[in-house]
Amino acid sequence: MLVWLLNHLSIDCAAALEKITFRASAAAVVSFVLAVVLGGRIIGWLGGRFREPIKSDSPDIRRLHRNKQTTPTMGGLFVVAGLVAGTLVLGDLHNAYLQTALLVTVGLAAVGACDDVAKLRRPGNGISARTKLLAQLAVACVAAVMIHQQHAATDDGLLLHLPLLETPLALGWMFIPLAVIVIVGASNAVNLADGLDGLAGGCLIFAVGAMTVTAYASGHAELAEYLNLPRIPGAGEITVLAGGMIGAMLGFLWFNCHPAQVFLGDTGSLPLGGLLGLIAVITRQELLLLVVGGVFVAEAASVILQVGYYKWCGRRIFRCAPLHHHFQLLGWPENRIVVRFWIASAVCAILGIAGLKLNVRDNSQPTTPVSTAAVEELKVES
Numbered sequence: 001m002l003v004w005l006l007n008h009l010s011i012d013c014a015a016a017l018e019k020i021t022f023r024a025s026a027a028a029v030v031s032f033v034l035a036v037v038l039g040g041r042i043i044g045w046l047g048g049r050f051r052e053p054i055k056s057d058s059p060d061i062r063r064l065h066r067n068k069q070t071t072p073t074m075g076g077l078f079v080v081a082g083l084v085a086g087t088l089v090l091g092d093l094h095n096a097y098l099q100t101a102l103l104v105t106v107g108l109a110a111v112g113a114c115d116d117v118a119k120l121r122r123p124g125n126g127i128s129a130r131t132k133l134l135a136q137l138a139v140a141c142v143a144a145v146m147i148h149q150q151h152a153a154t155d156d157g158l159l160l161h162l163p164l165l166e167t168p169l170a171l172g173w174m175f176i177p178l179a180v181i182v183i184v185g186a187s188n189a190v191n192l193a194d195g196l197d198g199l200a201g202g203c204l205i206f207a208v209g210a211m212t213v214t215a216y217a218s219g220h221a222e223l224a225e226y227l228n229l230p231r232i233p234g235a236g237e238i239t240v241l242a243g244g245m246i247g248a249m250l251g252f253l254w255f256n257c258h259p260a261q262v263f264l265g266d267t268g269s270l271p272l273g274g275l276l277g278l279i280a281v282i283t284r285q286e287l288l289l290l291v292v293g294g295v296f297v298a299e300a301a302s303v304i305l306q307v308g309y310y311k312w313c314g315r316r317i318f319r320c321a322p323l324h325h326h327f328q329l330l331g332w333p334e335n336r337i338v339v340r341f342w343i344a345s346a347v348c349a350i351l352g353i354a355g356l357k358l359n360v361r362d363n364s365q366p367t368t369p370v371s372t373a374a375v376e377e378l379k380v381e382s
Contacts, residue, residue, distance in 0.1 A: 035251025076268020
């Protein structure tokens, strides 16, 4: 919206205000302020209607969390509202990647809201796992097809770069199932990590921050060339979305720090996780996501290993899964678990960004000169 307005202004500062870096920073501020302002009002409204039910299969976890049953859930409502508002105001709504991201945000938030409401109104654990997964797959499939249409027009859009292989794999239509797996997998991994006050939100900030660097670099002609990253024209606009995500999550942590005044719920965890996966798909950094999202990978892997090993041997690897519950049953205080997981997430983000430097080409090797058109495009995107 702001981009459209500035295009119709003739003042000198209009060009500066169109810069992606400025708009991403402004989106973070707008989303944070809206999340804080809306949060206080929405929490009061949720408090009388949507209180978190403790339905863990573990009696020990139910005992540890019994004091949280009066805490309202579905705090993702004001997180998503702040994120979407910041993106609408400061993003270039003509950008196809941004349109796809907004679709994923609204679609997965709707799935999460249905699941949260079902948990509160029914004795079970929300909508059935099959229904929930099918709804997530439907949203991810639409997003994957939209991204495929854009990536098919670029040289690097449908290539998968693998470590130790100089020649990338040409995915073709296989890009779509890969994108669906990444989006749905990231969505559910973040959902599994949302079990302690501030855990998912804090870890997401570090992971999204790292992926923001790759989004900006992928849409930047010279940075993509220097870091030897896939060049994805238009991907830089996702930086504005990522800024909105960080701002909205900071606003959520304002209320979610221990002891939490509100929980994220599936309404927030599903779309935020899906967006994290979407950024990786757009920038062709699915493998990097495994590093920067290491905490979420560990949380999801702990559940898979626990269920698989129990069905195979009848025994458990962890005292309880996801992984953060295992440490709870070891006697760790909740704050200690959360802060240490934040530290682990920060380390993963640092390792991921540091890994980008491994792709840098030797200055002694000839590089492809940047065309005049690319330079003009660079001026606009920066």
